[in-house]
Amino acid sequence: MNQPQHCLGGLVMPWTTSITCGGLGGLVVEIVVFYGRIATWQAARHRALAKDRKRDQLPPLGKYIDAPSDALAAVTRLSLGAGAGWIFSPQLTGVFAAVAVGASAPALLRQLGSAKTLQAAVSGSNFTASAGEPSQHSSLSSGEAEVQP
Numbered sequence: 001m002n003q004p005q006h007c008l009g010g011l012v013m014p015w016t017t018s019i020t021c022g023g024l025g026g027l028v029v030e031i032v033v034f035y036g037r038i039a040t041w042q043a044a045r046h047r048a049l050a051k052d053r054k055r056d057q058l059p060p061l062g063k064y065i066d067a068p069s070d071a072l073a074a075v076t077r078l079s080l081g082a083g084a085g086w087i088f089s090p091q092l093t094g095v096f097a098a099v100a101v102g103a104s105a106p107a108l109l110r111q112l113g114s115a116k117t118l119q120a121a122v123s124g125s126n127f128t129a130s131a132g133e134p135s136q137h138s139s140l141s142s143g144e145a146e147v148q149p
Contacts, residue, residue: 011093012089012090012091012092012093013089013092013093013094013095013098015086015089017095017098018085018086018088018089018092018098018101019082019085019086019089020082020085020098021085021092021095021098021099021102022081022082022083022084022085022086022088022098022099022101022102022105023078023079023081023082023085023102024081024099024102025081025085025098025099025100025101025102025103025104025105026077026078026079026080026081026082026084026102026103026105027074027077027078027081027102028099028102028103029077029081029103030073030074030077030078033073034065034070034074037064037065037070038064038065040064041059041061041063041064041065044059044064045058045059077105077106080102080105080106080109081101081102081103081105082102083105083109084101084102084104084105084108084109085098085101085102087109087112088101088108
């Protein structure tokens, strides 16, 4: 029988719930983006009507919505949200937290991918987790020399 897992004073939700809620969080963000496009189209139509334009001169919806690219963006955002829900599932203790992780998935995953590994941070080496190669950026100014331990 499965024992409930504990995490910092709360119960960890099942990973399937984390994935579902993360995906929903990503979808919510994409719906907000879609609404922004619809609102922009509506405002353009109102401006055109205020200038006494005829109905055939109103801006078409297709000028503001590109169905194939918008659908692909929505599926990608949903997938990123679900992936973030899965990655962070051991730390998630509530539905709202999982939805928030899904909504912020692109930023969270970008931050996670650019973070130094613990070993590299402890050893002080200049390696990044994402590339596995020495960093091209140095925090030293041009007049300072790097001191090796």
